[in-house]
Amino acid sequence: MYRIILMIGFIFLFVGCNANSNTDTSQQGEKNNDIELTEISNTKTVDQQPSNQAKQVLQKYTNITKVKAANTSKLLLIAIDIKHSKRFSLKKTEQYLAKKMKKDFPDMKVEFSTDQKIVLELDQLEKDLQANKVSNKELKKRLKKLAKLKNEKT
Amino acid sequence: MADKKKKNLPPEAQQYQAFQQKRETKRPLFKNCLKAFFVGGFICFIGQLITTFYIYFFNFTEQTAGNPTTATLIFLTMLATGFGIYDRIGQFAGAGTTVPVTGFGNAVIASAIEHRTEGFIMGVGSSMLKLAGPVIVYGVFSAFIVALIKTFLTKWSGF
Amino acid sequence: MIFFWAFVVGGLFCVIGQIMFDVFKLSPAHTLTILVVSGAVLNGLGLYEPLIDFAGAGATVPITSFGNSLVHGAMAEAEAHGLIGVITGMFEVTSSGISAAIIFGVIGALIFKAKG
Numbered sequence: 001m002y003r004i005i006l007m008i009g010f011i012f013l014f015v016g017c018n019a020n021s022n023t024d025t026s027q028q029g030e031k032n033n034d035i036e037l038t039e040i041s042n043t044k045t046v047d048q049q050p051s052n053q054a055k056q057v058l059q060k061y062t063n064i065t066k067v068k069a070a071n072t073s074k075l076l077l078i079a080i081d082i083k084h085s086k087r088f089s090l091k092k093t094e095q096y097l098a099k100k101m102k103k104d105f106p107d108m109k110v111e112f113s114t115d116q117k118i119v120l121e122l123d124q125l126e127k128d129l130q131a132n133k134v135s136n137k138e139l140k141k142r143l144k145k146l147a148k149l150k151n152e153k154t
Numbered sequence: 155m156a157d158k159k160k161k162n163l164p165p166e167a168q169q170y171q172a173f174q175q176k177r178e179t180k181r182p183l184f185k186n187c188l189k190a191f192f193v194g195g196f197i198c199f200i201g202q203l204i205t206t207f208y209i210y211f212f213n214f215t216e217q218t219a220g221n222p223t224t225a226t227l228i229f230l231t232m233l234a235t236g237f238g239i240y241d242r243i244g245q246f247a248g249a250g251t252t253v254p255v256t257g258f259g260n261a262v263i264a265s266a267i268e269h270r271t272e273g274f275i276m277g278v279g280s281s282m283l284k285l286a287g288p289v290i291v292y293g294v295f296s297a298f299i300v301a302l303i304k305t306f307l308t309k310w311s312g313f
Numbered sequence: 314m315i316f317f318w319a320f321v322v323g324g325l326f327c328v329i330g331q332i333m334f335d336v337f338k339l340s341p342a343h344t345l346t347i348l349v350v351s352g353a354v355l356n357g358l359g360l361y362e363p364l365i366d367f368a369g370a371g372a373t374v375p376i377t378s379f380g381n382s383l384v385h386g387a388m389a390e391a392e393a394h395g396l397i398g399v400i401t402g403m404f405e406v407t408s409s410g411i412s413a414a415i416i417f418g419v420i421g422a423l424i425f426k427a428k429g
Contacts, residue, residue, distance in 0.1 A: 257376065305391045
């Protein structure tokens with residue numbers, strides 16, 4: 001009897017986790033003030049207008065805690081971090097937002113990531129851009145490297 | 155299963171079994187679970203530390219940092235097993251040291267060290283995976299079944 | 314935050330293992346085998362990946378992740394090469410655990426002597 005109850009307990013535990021993961025994170029709210037985001041001024045070597053625009057859009061989602069983005073004339077790389085309690089549906093959120101971003105920037109190659117590493121590297125890149133330390137060529141190289149890293153499996 | 159066995163036994167043996175059941179020390183389930191929780195949780199915590207370390211200081215993403223983390227943990231297990239620390243923690247923690255991947259590593263490494271006296275081919279080579287064998291065999295087989303079903307399902311729903 | 318959840322989720326996996334030891338009176342080999350198989354099944358149901366996203370090493374360090382990544386590798390290969398990929402892709406992702414255990418096992422046997 002004892003064993004059967006335990007078994008049922010486990011099944012409920014797993015089912016419970018499943019139900020949790022179905023909650024939709026993509027609801028839009030008012031402007032989110034807790035978000036970590038820096039806009040890069042437009043007078044730098046490379047125009048960061050698309051990145052800033054993407055940040056503006058993503059800012060509206062209340063569950064996003066960090067947005068980092070950088071772009072060249074052809075490639076736009078965006079990385080976000082979301083609230084920890086919403087990480088169960090991380091994959092779904094990523095797919096949803098990546099699709100949306102691709103629709104918003106149809107004439108650019110968009111790479112969208114939720115990976116901690118990409119967030120870190122983009123943060124560094126943004127700081128360097130802000131300080132005007134990055135040339136156009138170097139920016140291209142770094143973004144290309146990050147896009148490759150992002151798509152690496154195993 | 156236990157009932158079936160009982161019927162075929164002579165009465166003395168049945169008496170003895172009843173006696174044995176009475177005398178058997180009750181395993182303190184709650185306390186054991188608590189120990190397993192804390193030790194197992196601690197091992198996973200170390201794993202997370204190593205993962206974070208690889209993400210911050212090397213070119214690994216969250217996706218790719220899992221493999222080096224496992225390898226590092228098993229390396230640490232080798233040291234702990236070799237110096238006899240792992241067994242001591244294992245006696246205290248029960249499943250807390252068995253369930254993490256370090257338990258798998260310990261099973262392989264401990265039997266490799268133990269059977270060394272029988273030579274490197276017949277001893278180390280053949281006995282190493284004695285304990286870990288079932289895990290690999292049934293892991294691979296069940297993964298095969300699951301992946302097969304999943305592939306068929308996605309194929310059919312795709313058309 | 315992820316450290317906390319890694320601790321809790323990893324600990325809970327070990328509690329499940331301990332219950333298998335104490336209540337169901339299973340041997341460690343049985344317990345590990347059941348956990349690996351359930352990891353594979355959980356991946357099949359699509360539950361294990363969200364757990365990894367949520368708990369990090371709390372879900373990748375317990376042996377259940379072994380079954381999970383076996384299925385994961387098989388599925389990835391199956392998508393690229395069709396049905397035969399189920400067999401060829403199986404160790405694509407997981408190999409690190411097994412190869413590390415074997416390599417360090419041999420090294421350990423070279424360095425250390427059995428006690429007692």
